[in-house]
Amino acid sequence: MAIPDYARANFETLVKAAKAGDLALMECTEVESGETRFVICAVGRDEGDYVMTPFGHLAPGNPYEAYIPPA
Numbered sequence: 190m191a192i193p194d195y196a197r198a199n200f201e202t203l204v205k206a207a208k209a210g211d212l213a214l215m216e217c218t219e220v221e222s223g224e225t226r227f228v229i230c231a232v233g234r235d236e237g238d239y240v241m242t243p244f245g246h247l248a249p250g251n252p253y254e255a256y257i258p259p260a
Contacts, residue, residue, distance in 0.1 A: 190259065203244050206231035215241060 206212050211232045219226050226246035233240040248255050 199244060202231060202242075203229070213241065214247075215243075217243070217246075219246075 203212075213230045213232050215228050215230050217226050217228045218224070228243045228246045230241040230243050233242065
């Protein structure tokens, strides 16, 4: 399966934020489940205010047990 354009664009934005030192790890509540998630966010500015753009959450437990590479 090819990586969709939106995923590639989001990844490029994430890399750019990392290079600029504009990443944050935020504790958030997942809307659907109400569970606490630790979310990787890019940090931006809008008229003096901080703007957090979420990209994804960290996997709980051992991520090597949660994911397998594509076949």
